[in-house]
Amino acid sequence: MTAPRTVLGPDEIARALTRIAHEILEANQGPDDLVLLGIPTRGAHLAQRLADRLTGITGIDFSARVGALDVTMHRDDLRGRPTRASHPTRIPLDGIDERVVVLVDDVLYSGRTIRAALDALADLGRPRAVRLAVLVDRGHRELPIRADSVGKNLPSARTEHVSILLEEVDGRDGVTIESATGSTETGDGGAA
Template sequence: MPAPHESSEGNAVLDARDIARALTRISHEILERNKGPESLLLLGLHTRGVPLARRIAERITAVEGTPVGVGSLDVTMYRDDLRSQPARGPQRTVVPATGIDGCTVVLVDDVLFSGRTIRAALDALNDLGRPSAVRLAVLVDRGHRELPIRADHVGKNLPSARSEKVRVRLEEIDGIDEVRIHQSTGEEAR
């Protein structure tokens, strides 16, 4: 029988309260680094980065009293592994009408692993305009980078084996906020 924090879906490493605290901390770090909300644009990477970006934007707006630009970025067609990954229909990229030129863009994603998704995001951003700076905020950094990419804002550093899978679930998509880690089989590691 699994331990209380364990299930057939692995060990719980973050619950809803942990995720809320991590996002609040990330929000304050973003504000501090940017010296306020001016020219700030949060772009969530599909799929789970989008609700994370919205939650961070809500927290920043609550603190500053100023709405922060938030949108979504689809990197599907910029990935270098399109041939080896299961086909996924393109999502919609949504940026404010003002565009990204001159903004400090904070890319928001759920898990940072190899860095390849972020490289694809940087390529996608290049097609949208020229931000003044690009930063990265992730809920979980699990290591195992294949590219020289690091997050500026991290909710939880979660050292993991390549044979493990980190699964983020969010209320908006999955009906629950949690992060679990479990042994994966072959190519499913993320």
């Protein structure tokens, strides 16, 4: 592997999340019926950050409108990677029926994680609409899925590894990319 190159620092991530929060409000024509569901691990932290920004922008407390959606059992790669850790699904108290659900993830890559999220969501209720917000879209889609809000489009080679670093998990914020010649990538994200 080559040395990682930083493509987003803490300030750029903060600006991207603020822009995404405004895009979510604009697309929804306001805050009514919005629910944010982050895909663990980093997507859940990003959803919480977006909820904090939406609270700041609207003055409406979004803490009860944010949750996490575990997609582990809906993934199509369980046979190849059966030791995946699952995370608890947390749905806001008012549920998701007839609400606008914004799925939040760190990296959009093949689209398979989002397909699994849609399957998991269908088990929980029937939203009025589902939207997708991601911090990084690196391309290489295998399914017809696209994000409604993207922090950064980051064209990459399949042999590159994209890492999302968040303060809550990694002790610092950043997005890096490095050559990972010879690696085999599966699913969304870097090599995950």
